[in-house]
Amino acid sequence: MSQLEIFKVALDEEIGQHSYGSEPAELYEPIRYLMDLQGKRLRPMLAVLSTYLFTDHWQQVLKPAHAVEVFHNFTLMHDDIMDHAPLRRGMPTVHEKWNENTAILSGDVMLVQAYELFLGLSPDILPQVLKRFNKTASEVCEGQQLDMNFEKMREVSIADYINMIRLKTSVLLGFSMELGGWAGRAEQPVVEALYAAGENMGLGFQIKDDLLDVYGDPGKFGKQIGGDILSDKKTFLYLKALELADTAQKEELTSLFSDSEPDSALKVKRVTGIYNALGIKEIAEEEVKKYFEKAIGTIRELSAPDDRKRVLLSFVNQLWAREK
């Protein structure tokens, strides 16, 4: 097994064999259900990879890495209620499979469980890690609130958008790497560099997501192509297109995004046509490249063994190149 596979197996075992509780079943079954839908385990992998930069004892970060994954899935459970999402990773969301009350309460207990898993940390670093996690968790909520606010706003700038995805997505990737650094007993400036790398990676990751939604390979990408367009989501692609559009294109785009086109295939086709005419794909790819290259540059400069950095960098490159 490659080092990456070793970490993945260890994380799957840590997460798969954990009991989140049993009674009442309505409270605990949805947690296991959602955790078993098998996401990328991106955040805990980043934590483990970051600890491994500094020590062979990367197993010590498994529980707090698990905590981050539980927290992430808690946000998915609650966001799916707020977004009225019927599906998550191709399966019914918790509020659809059970009901809204269950999704609220089961999510609440997940957040408590995330904090419980953090108690796996050594007591000497526990307070500072929790302080940073609390800040991160609050920011993730702020990002979700901004995301909902943007739906109702006519004008959203690209800077607003970047700030929103930074809060909603990037800070947790940054925290995951920072956590790995603390667990590996790295010095404060190193830990801050890890956070910065994760934050940039997160921005690249989200814009890549926006790109895949429109230009992904339907056979590989797990979700419906054009899903963001159909739900009038103000993505990087849309906001950049609005910025570069001439008067006619701008009118067409805003009109399409206020549901003037009832035929969904045609709506996706027409919006994609404007994106193509403006070269949005290439611009977004440049943006993704910019953020990933920043993250990679920061990781290269870390004072850690080169072979360890290579493991982390191979993971980062996989994320950059991902097609799903």
Added chain:
Amino acid sequence: MSQLEIFKVALDEEIGQHSYGSEPAELYEPIRYLMDLQGKRLRPMLAVLSTYLFTDHWQQVLKPAHAVEVFHNFTLMHDDIMDHAPLRRGMPTVHEKWNENTAILSGDVMLVQAYELFLGLSPDILPQVLKRFNKTASEVCEGQQLDMNFEKMREVSIADYINMIRLKTSVLLGFSMELGGWAGRAEQPVVEALYAAGENMGLGFQIKDDLLDVYGDPGKFGKQIGGDILSDKKTFLYLKALELADTAQKEELTSLFSDSEPDSALKVKRVTGIYNALGIKEIAEEEVKKYFEKAIGTIRELSAPDDRKRVLLSFVNQLWAREK
């Protein structure tokens, strides 16, 4: 000022002057709104009173006591969504005043803030206090789930009911006193005794609540008299009445609780009539007395100065005698 008033003022200042955050406003305004509705501050008072048993430095428990109050209000914010409650302490609930998504997300960030306030604890006791808090918080969620399950169940035993209110209400009162003990550096057996006292007090407190709903003075009790009857809530009074009722009374009671009587004043009157015929008021008062006396007995036996115990006992007696 009496010692109780000194504590109340200190808590009001700790809670009133704290900033829970500002932007985005939709996320943070509901927290301040709910915290300012001025509940009894029962839980933080119990924490402060318990610390004061052992030390003059009771101020050290203000932040973690505040954490418990934030947690309690977080559960109210989410429970009110689940129960479709329009009012809380006579004012619109958060999901009514704003909307459901706001109440979900603002509640989530409250739970994070509760954990942040716990970081005010000394690092040497932080891990064990958080471990106990996590267990308590999970149990409170379990209690809420059981409460919702009971609504749909035909048969609920008194033992089931006591277990539900123990989880939903009592364990947090127990934890508040335990927290006070830890902060006052009490020994493990003393801390356990404090928890037991809080747990019994919580059971007495909830059954007293059930009593006030039916037999409270409308001029003093903040809520509508008979509210539990109108919402077919399976309280101690109802379950005890079902247990003692003859066949005719049992039929009338179950029929009234399945909305056979559309006139709400008449429904309350008829149910209360059955309670009166069965002497339910006196039985419930005995039950309240039993639990409060257990709590008081435990507190009396604690090895702490008598004058300190008297302050705590005067507060406990106020709770027992409360009319609102």
